[in-house]
Amino acid sequence: MSRTDPVPDRPKGEATASTDAAFTALLEDSAEELYESAPCGYLSTLMDGTIAKINTTLLTWLGRSREEVVGRMRFTDLLTVGGKIYHDTHYAPLLSMQGSINGIALDIKKAGGGRLPALVSSLTKTDSDGRPLLIRTTVFDASDRRAYEQELLRERQVAEGARRRAEEDRERLQEALAVLQSSLLPAALPPVPGMEAASYYHTASPDRLGGDFYDLFPLDGKRWAFFLGDVCGKGPQAAAVTSLARYTLRAAALHDPDPVAALTTLNTVLHERYAAGDPRYCTAVFGVLEPDGDTVTVQLASGGHPPALVLREDGRADYLPTPGGLLVGILPTAPFTPARTVLAAGDTLLLYTDGLTEARTGDQRELFGDDALRDFAAGLTHTGPQQVITAMTGLLNSFGDGLDDDTALLALGVPTNRPHPVSDTPT
Amino acid sequence: MNPLTTTVQETGTGTVLRVAGELDYSTAAELRQVVTGLTLGPDRPLVLDLGRLDFCDSSGITAFIVARNHATAAQARITLVNVPGPVLRVLHVTGLDQVFTLEPGTDTRNRGAAGS
Numbered sequence: 001m002s003r004t005d006p007v008p009d010r011p012k013g014e015a016t017a018s019t020d021a022a023f024t025a026l027l028e029d030s031a032e033e034l035y036e037s038a039p040c041g042y043l044s045t046l047m048d049g050t051i052a053k054i055n056t057t058l059l060t061w062l063g064r065s066r067e068e069v070v071g072r073m074r075f076t077d078l079l080t081v082g083g084k085i086y087h088d089t090h091y092a093p094l095l096s097m098q099g100s101i102n103g104i105a106l107d108i109k110k111a112g113g114g115r116l117p118a119l120v121s122s123l124t125k126t127d128s129d130g131r132p133l134l135i136r137t138t139v140f141d142a143s144d145r146r147a148y149e150q151e152l153l154r155e156r157q158v159a160e161g162a163r164r165r166a167e168e169d170r171e172r173l174q175e176a177l178a179v180l181q182s183s184l185l186p187a188a189l190p191p192v193p194g195m196e197a198a199s200y201y202h203t204a205s206p207d208r209l210g211g212d213f214y215d216l217f218p219l220d221g222k223r224w225a226f227f228l229g230d231v232c233g234k235g236p237q238a239a240a241v242t243s244l245a246r247y248t249l250r251a252a253a254l255h256d257p258d259p260v261a262a263l264t265t266l267n268t269v270l271h272e273r274y275a276a277g278d279p280r281y282c283t284a285v286f287g288v289l290e291p292d293g294d295t296v297t298v299q300l301a302s303g304g305h306p307p308a309l310v311l312r313e314d315g316r317a318d319y320l321p322t323p324g325g326l327l328v329g330i331l332p333t334a335p336f337t338p339a340r341t342v343l344a345a346g347d348t349l350l351l352y353t354d355g356l357t358e359a360r361t362g363d364q365r366e367l368f369g370d371d372a373l374r375d376f377a378a379g380l381t382h383t384g385p386q387q388v389i390t391a392m393t394g395l396l397n398s399f400g401d402g403l404d405d406d407t408a409l410l411a412l413g414v415p416t417n418r419p420h421p422v423s424d425t426p427t
Numbered sequence: 428m429n430p431l432t433t434t435v436q437e438t439g440t441g442t443v444l445r446v447a448g449e450l451d452y453s454t455a456a457e458l459r460q461v462v463t464g465l466t467l468g469p470d471r472p473l474v475l476d477l478g479r480l481d482f483c484d485s486s487g488i489t490a491f492i493v494a495r496n497h498a499t500a501a502q503a504r505i506t507l508v509n510v511p512g513p514v515l516r517v518l519h520v521t522g523l524d525q526v527f528t529l530e531p532g533t534d535t536r537n538r539g540a541a542g543s
Contacts, residue, residue, distance in 0.1 A: 231485075232486075232489055279492050281488055302522075304522045323519070324522055326522035326525065327521045327522060331526065
């Protein structure tokens, strides 16, 4: 196919001749023409700055005639006020010391009032004895470059602003989460005469609002109400249910403190609110404490919640069964199971959520379970609510990553008659 | 981890939905989607066969409630069969054993009684 080769070999001399012809055409420009129409501005000044010579390119940029400028204006007359100061304090001294200066950014003042960002270089011409004769200066139009730099700067400011706003948003969100979380739990448990109370809340994930809740508050000076519950799910939707449940129970208790009545009110509210769409429900234990002499009567009811544990002063730990109480909020009407017990000196009632009993333990990742909880609690019967919570907190910590759910604990007890609760360690 | 598998079988007397594997937060949505897509009615009851359910947490319980609401809306009966021991325990604590009809059930695949 060599016949149709589009680039046949040519003798070398032919190519050289063609290049020479092109050069010749270019070299028709005289040196004068090149000076006047160069793509940059040229000017020559006397040592006092008076402009002696200037090219057409720069005159065009300035919008001035040669007559206006030559012999009448100094180089600094072409600069803005800022440019003039920079020239006098930096540019001229450096040029005087070094004999040359390169690529300095200065703003040139146009006749019409505008300004031209420029990069300016100067060289001092000297005579044979080294005395300065005049200054030759080139001026490059830097408006594109300046615009590019400003664009970069603007983009950096935009990115910086976006980063700062993201940071502020994150802080606001964390603040909102903290405020919301604190509205779900009491800041501190109120003192109940003749009783001791303690609580603990384990958060499985610090940035997800939990669904467990508890509270303890006075009803009428003689009685106190308490509750502890667990909303299904996690995150903002669960937190909204938690908030609704907490404040509904508080309000319901003031209206009618009967435990079954309080849970029935909560059931009605939750079912009405969440009947359509995504089911939202909770488990809860609600109870009333009534101190009477040395003892406290506890009346409580459960809706689908694991049974409370009662730690007796004599070393027993037993569940207070509440079978048949239904999850709160899934049906328009629901059965709730009441139970009653009396706490004497040294007895403690422990409420917990299923994060505790459903923690995974051991190599087989088995559920911790009800029996293990009762056995553990039986070892704490000679302490008091605060020590029970401390020991339970230690237990929760020992589960490590086997504990993957929020867990709430509330212990209510009657202090022992003994001045200091000490264990019956045989001596 | 055994992923969740669901099998739907239409029988002459209704729909059997067999649920196997682990039912938790990450898989419960799948069961909810399957169950709410079933056509039920007064003469098309739903049987949930949990015989091969290895694990079930509160998200799974929510899925059962969604199934119940779907069946109730269609006036269909819903029955849980072959409920494993741990799930039975949760249904008992939450009172849901009163809400669902529970049957030991050997009717769906002649499998043994409820799990562990």
